[in-house]
Amino acid sequence: MRAVPRYLAAAAWVSLAGAAGIGQAPLRAQDTIQGGVRIGITYTPGRRPALAVVRVGAGTAVDSAYAMLLRDLDQSDRFELVRGPVVERGDTTKAAVLIRVAASRAADLLVVVEAKGRRTEAVAYDVARNALLHRAEFADAAAPTGRRGVHAAADAIVAAATGQPGIAATRVLFVRAGRLMRVDADGHSPTATGSAGNPALSPAWAPDGRRIAYTAFVPSGQPIVLQELTSGRRAIVPTTEYGLNITPVYSPDGRRLAFARGTEAGTDIYLSEVNGLAAGVPQRLTVGRFADNLSPAWSPDGSRLAFISTRARTPQLYVMAADGSGQEVLARFDYGATGTTSAPAWSPDGQFIAFHREVGGAPQLFVLDVATRAVRQLTGSGRNEDPSWAPDSRHLVFVSSRTGTRELWVLDLETGRVRPLTSVGGARLPAWSPRLSAGGSPE
């Protein structure tokens, strides 16, 4: 388990940090995990800014905030985390820490976490420019609402330092034993959510993070359910009360829902207008003719849908316009040779489509470059399936059985680093949330 990064244990606590060296090489993100599974992408890391996180003062609140910020910033995969500077007794102010870091040239960026009475303050500096990047203050970080504040601060610090916000204030929905679960992006507190009652599959987020859609199992079939997260109110998309209705996904503007429905002679993709929990009667986009068409994935501009079809026998990746026209093969395949392809997910920046494909009897993650249609394989051994993009378009959450049971893992495509997200046993079908605003993301 890498639940606690190595440097957490050794990280400098300001007034006790006599042994922590500044001259040590930066701690490197690892590109392998236990079991010898290697991510099959070649990556030459560019220089990432060196970041030190230091705390000033003591107490559970500052300890919690420090640990969370360190983890969030590390898991953004945008920094080389370096150990905090040697700070002598008496150097208990931010200014003193900043001066010391600047003098040591140990870090490009410094985050100081400090107790401020009952509250905790986090301040990020650009060390070389001696400039303040971001200041955030939050209540008790150990409380659920406090955690949200710390994650938001981490994302704002990432944005100030790199121009792109982080992904700490997000969540992942998934399925375990037929129930919907959610887990914070840092792996904190997997919790049952939403679907009391009926078994559920295939959760999908509305782009505002306030509603979800999923397939429920009832005795008469599999309806598509829309649900408000705050109130728990649910509604079934009209005409899906009966038969097979699967793989719902919201359009990027949140006003349409695409899903697949079992028909007389196969499975076809349908489109419904949605407004809150209300939905219009679905319109058919594909005509199966004894084929299955399923797992639609929207392009971020809402103009196209990638999807899986069995029209050439083995399930493969296709694309069409959002009105059903212009259907064509998206990922080239060799008839009869290329394995079953499934679970496409279009990256929020539009550049890539992640999916999984059977290789030698086990599913492996792939990404397709939409512009060139070049496909590259991301994983090589174990079962790795059902990818879902983080809002930063560089992290994927996916299901892997590499430790013997199906769990969620997170892969950073830039560094190749992989980390475990859950250890619940039997996690499936993850869906990474959009960025959740502080007020708009219910418990």
Next chain:
Amino acid sequence: MMRRSSILLRAAAGAFTLAACGQTPPPVPATPAVDSAAIRARADSASAAARRDSLAQAARADSIARVRADSIARALEASRADSVRAQVLREGADTLPDTPSGLDSARAALLATPVHFATDRAELSAVAQGELERKLDLFRSYPRLAVQVEGHCDERGPDEYNLALGNRRAAAVRDWLVEHGVAAARLTVMSYGEEHPVDPRSTEEAWARNRRAEFRVTRSAR
């Protein structure tokens, strides 16, 4: 449409009997703090609402199947006008309740024998068709008998694709029976994908057993 309506009525009736045990499940709270009084109040008002609606339910169940809304506004109105879709979700289970077959044990066993499929295929093999031939006599001898054909898959394919595959397997069985003279109204189809294996092991033998269509009685033979 008739078979759908009749099942819908049964689903709605079942949901109504469950309503007293808590009609609208509250969202799972993030903290252990539970306002039991509020939940009780909600359950009380919900069951009162269910009682109030009970007389009109049959009519609503029938009307829902005919709804042809073509806009959000009309669909919203339809969803206000009936609670059937919400009732469907209150069942809590994903299988129909057992219906006595009304058959003697030998014939019941014959009906219950599953039909098996090749890997990633929904076509009926000669063996599978032979199995269906034997069941055909039951449908001819007992014209009241109605079943739900339930398609299942092994664990190997993608989870969601397997739901589509299971649906095609169930549909293949239904279509064969209809082609051989069984009225379509006596046959419904349902897919469980890989969700309900009869053998949870990850072996060729287990996978072969799990690739199947099962027959659940929905109307007794007598």
